[in-house]
Amino acid sequence: MKAAPFDYVAPDSIEAAVDHLARGGGESVVLAGGQTLMPLLALRMATPSVVVDINRIAELSGVSRLDGATRVGATTRQATILTDPTIAAHAPTLAQAVRNVGHHQTRNRGTVGGSVSLGEPAAELPATALALEAMIETRSPRGTRRIAAGDFYTGPYSTVLEPDELVVALHYPDLPANTLTLVHEVARRPGDFALTGFIGAFTVDGGAISRARISWLAMGPTPMRSPKAEAALVGQRVGQIDLDEIGRLAASETDPMDDGHASADYRRTAGARIFRRAVGQALETR
Amino acid sequence: MSDHKIRLTVDGGPVSKTVEARQTLGEFLRDGCGRTGVHLGCEHGVCGACTVIVDGKAVRSCLMLAVQADGTEVTTAQGLAAPDGTLSPVQQAMMDEHALQCGFCTPGVVMTMTALTAGGARPTEAEIKAAMSGHLCRCTGYQGIMRAARKLAGVNA
Secondary structure, eight states, X not given: OOOOOOEEEOOSSHHHHHHHHHHHTTSEEEESSOTTHHHHHHTTSOOOSEEEEOTTOGGGOOEEXXXXXXXXXXXXXXXXXXXXXXXXXXXXXXXXXXXXXXXHHHHTTOBHHHHHHHOOTTOHHHHHHHHTTXXXXXXXXXXXXXXXXXXXXXXXXXXXXXXXXXXXXXXXXXXOTTEEEEEEEEESSTTSOEEEEEEEEEEEETTEEEEEEEEEESSSSSOEEOHHHHHHHTTOBTTSOOHHHHHHHHHHTOOOOOOSSOOHHHHHHXXXXXXXXXXXXXXXXX | OOEEEEEEEETTEEEEEEEETTOBHHHIIIIITOOTTSOOSSSSXXXXXXXXXETTEEEEGGGSBGGGGTTOEEEOGGGSSOTTOOOOHHHHHHHHTTOXXXXXXXXXXXXXXXXXXXXXXXXXXXXXXXXXXXXXXXXXXXXXXXXXXXXHHTOOO
């Protein structure tokens, strides 16, 4: 297999990269970790005229703290998330999620920004961005903007990003104290795409849930929140929650597909069950 | 299409070549550097046979462009044995534990295992399994591969 011919540029600044994208007029594509783009090129499902490699832009990589949030540069490798002390201290949910992303060998190249901007509906990092209410920082010839993860996805592999707009970082706001976070999924084999899965963040105050965030992967055209189930959880006393009902409610708010891997019914049923089991265990053993 | 001059280290030796932008690192290592020990299986990131070590990290060489390897240090399975032919500890463990059958997936497996145990690291059983899940062995010879990895890591099965 061989990719169709393309031109390759590796700018060393964000400005130069955005300039290449603007001049490409939609015919250029960003190469971050390449763990999805490279197969698409090899299979000729993508035939860009210019590949803009952003791996040589030093300022795009790294983890830092900024205004009560953890800022993760777009080309920070997924493998880095597993060992970074700032992530462990302030955004451990991200590390929980990354453990399920691809394989050791792909995490060594794959980036956080690449996965978030690709918007694969069954991927962990877009759903995590949604559950953690991350802000996506971008740069284009029109300047910098920050997009809420909840406003970012418009469909499978579709986002509000303009063709000349580059994701430069993700901002994960600190969670309230006493927040439990969970990442659970069902996949045929570890590293495979999930058939269903959820990311949960539950804040417990004085024995009751005071805040809940639930997002699903592989349960619709985009990662999806379950706002009714989140609202239903608030105020409930830990130990007295009907998690069967909440799980069913949460899964009913999704829009899963039938495909060769699983039916929509299966996804909803399995999703509700892993929700009940995982949330129940986590709240009991807290 | 653009051509690019790259300089890198392959198995300890300097290499300087011109590559086409679309050439993958795996293709380049095979066709440009004589490293036919890099086995290209699926060529789209599924099988793991083409795994090499780039700057100390195990990566799939079909999922990286050759031009991206400019300035890096690449190790393939052909760079592991000593000049006198003495096998590396990983290679020896693979042989002792009969961890290869047809041998197609072997170079990739060996490179992941090499990265995993570099510098005397002792991965746990769970870490070994997680890392090895990135390789497909069509002979289904996984038990031998796991025995070799456990032996290297000093994990008792």
